[in-house]
Amino acid sequence: MSKIKIREPRQARSIEKKRKIAQAGIKLFREKGFHHTNTNEIAKEAGVSTGIVYHYFQDKKAILLAAIDEIIPKFDVKILEELHLSKDKKILQGFLSDIIDKVVQFHKTFKSCHEEFEAMRHSDPDVGKHMNQFKDNLLCKIADTLPALGFDISNPHEKLDMIYDMIDHYCHSVVVHKRDKVNYDDMKILIVKNILILSDLDAQFFE
Numbered sequence: 001m002s003k004i005k006i007r008e009p010r011q012a013r014s015i016e017k018k019r020k021i022a023q024a025g026i027k028l029f030r031e032k033g034f035h036h037t038n039t040n041e042i043a044k045e046a047g048v049s050t051g052i053v054y055h056y057f058q059d060k061k062a063i064l065l066a067a068i069d070e071i072i073p074k075f076d077v078k079i080l081e082e083l084h085l086s087k088d089k090k091i092l093q094g095f096l097s098d099i100i101d102k103v104v105q106f107h108k109t110f111k112s113c114h115e116e117f118e119a120m121r122h123s124d125p126d127v128g129k130h131m132n133q134f135k136d137n138l139l140c141k142i143a144d145t146l147p148a149l150g151f152d153i154s155n156p157h158e159k160l161d162m163i164y165d166m167i168d169h170y171c172h173s174v175v176v177h178k179r180d181k182v183n184y185d186d187m188k189i190l191i192v193k194n195i196l197i198l199s200d201l202d203a204q205f206f207e
Contacts, residue, residue, distance in 0.1 A: 009056065018056045021046045022066035033113045034064060034120065064120075065130050075106055076138045083145060096192045103167055107175040114176055139164060151199065159198045166191050 009015045024045035028037040039060055043050045057063045079102075082095060107114065120127045143156040153159060170191055174184050 017046075017048065017052070018066070019070065021048065021053055021056060022063060022070050025060075025063040026067040026070060029064065029067060029113050030110055031112065033116050034060070035116065039063075061124070061126065065126065068127075068130055068134070072134045075102075076134070076141070078102070079138065080141060080145065083142065084149065092196070093192055096195055097188065100167055100170065100188055100191065104171050104174050107171040111175055114172075135164065153199050163195050163198060166194065 009018050021042060024042050025037070028041055028045055032041075037060070039053055040050050042060075042063060043053045046053070053063075057066065079099060082099065110117065117127075121131050122128060139157065139160045143160055146153055146156060170184075170187060173179070173182070173187075178184070
């Protein structure tokens with residue numbers, strides 16, 4: 001039996017159909033997890049036949065990668081939009097705190113499949129590469145934006161990588177691995193302080 005040739009949609013209707021399948025995947029992966037969702041269920045949720053799904057996606061993993069393409073760029077755009085609104089360094093603390101809250105909420109939205117996705121990120125080269133590309137793109141865009149906003153930060157790429165990992169660890173701790181002895185409000189304040197120190201802005205806030 002020959003393999004179905006994967007279509008790359010060009011017409012608006014086909015593009016929307018592929019997007020609808022990816023969105024159905026997002027919904028079911030979030031509700032049931034990746035490994036507990038099958039292609040038939042995704043097709044049913046999207047309102048298409050299983051055959052149509054395979055015209056656009058080689059397998060379930062391809063749907064996951066398309067789902068990542070659907071979710072993360074929208075979130076990144078919000079981060080960059082808010083960064084442009086934080087030109088006034090006096091409101092930077094509030095901005096950073098708000099961004100951390102938004103990232104926490106993003107993690108909570110996908111809490112049920114969080115561990116599964118994290119495992120795939122490390123065990124599946126395609127998923128890991130996809131996620132790392134989005135991280136790299138976001139941090140490069142932020143690094144390129146900072147000078148225009150009046151932020152003169154030394155070693156921006158290295159520091160942004162550290163900041164990203166700090167926030168990511170905080171979110172994992174709050175959403176998945178919460179400890180009774182940790183005050184997470186205090187932890188968030190400490191993260192904001194460390195971000196300001198890394199950004200060479202701490203003297204303006206903590207003299």
